[in-house]
Amino acid sequence: MSKQYPDWVDPWKAAEGSRTFSGTMPLDRMPRLVPLLATVEGEASFTAAFAFDKQTRVTVQIEVEARLPLICQRSLEPYFEPISRSTLLGVVESLEEESLMPENYEAVLVQHGRLALAELVEDELLLGLPQVPRNPEFNEAELPTESADQARPGQRNPFDNLAEQWKDLGRDKPK
Numbered sequence: 001m002s003k004q005y006p007d008w009v010d011p012w013k014a015a016e017g018s019r020t021f022s023g024t025m026p027l028d029r030m031p032r033l034v035p036l037l038a039t040v041e042g043e044a045s046f047t048a049a050f051a052f053d054k055q056t057r058v059t060v061q062i063e064v065e066a067r068l069p070l071i072c073q074r075s076l077e078p079y080f081e082p083i084s085r086s087t088l089l090g091v092v093e094s095l096e097e098e099s100l101m102p103e104n105y106e107a108v109l110v111q112h113g114r115l116a117l118a119e120l121v122e123d124e125l126l127l128g129l130p131q132v133p134r135n136p137e138f139n140e141a142e143l144p145t146e147s148a149d150q151a152r153p154g155q156r157n158p159f160d161n162l163a164e165q166w167k168d169l170g171r172d173k174p175k
Contacts, residue, residue: 005048008114011091014050015058021117022047027066030122036129038069038078046121057101058091060108060115064124072135079135083128091115 005021014021027033028040044066053059067080090105092098098107108115108123 005117007118008116009048009050010114011050011058011060011110012113015052018049018051020047020049025118025121027068029118030125033068033122033125036070036126038071042067042069044083044121044125046117046124048117048120053090057105059105060089060091060120062087062089062120062124064121064128066125068125068129070129070133072138073132074134075138077135077138079133079137081130081133083125085124085128087124087127089120 004023009019009021013019022045024043024045026040027037027042027044030044034040044064046062046064048063049061051059051061063084063086065082065084067082069078070081071077072079087106088104089108090101092101092107092109093113095109098109101107108120
């Protein structure tokens with residue numbers, strides 16, 4: 001693990017000094033992300049550059065990269081999802097300030113006048129996760145296919161009960 005950054009940052013002091021923090025962070029240090037991963041091995045690299053914009057708002061340009069171990073929802077096998085995000089954050093002290101942020105900023109709320117860099121990195125990784133993890137290298141053609149009409153001998157089709165109920169209503173089998 002490369003640690004060239006503090007755990008907590010005063011964003012106003014960091015912006016005054018035009019500070020940039022960077023390093024790598026282990027995935028097991030991200031409690032909201034861990035349950036979504038296949039394993040907790042690995043790390044994310046990041047850079048967070050603090051500055052003031054033209055309206056003297058504190059901004060953070062954060063860039064995060066990682067290869068997250070996820071479970072493919074097609075094959076149910078683990079694979080690595082590359083995540084690369086770059087976001088411009090606007091620091092706010094209250095929810096009221098959030099509505100004043102320009103549209104191209106994502107608001108980030110300070111806690112007791114400071115920001116946790118680990119939480120910023122974790123937020124970016126969570127936002128970069130696919131809704132349904134799918135390994136792009138997985139070939140569905142390799143899966144055995146079996147239609148409902150080709151059931152194994154002696155195996156009952158789970159929809160047979162519905163077909164029987166449909167017949168009891170005096171109707172033909174639906175198509």
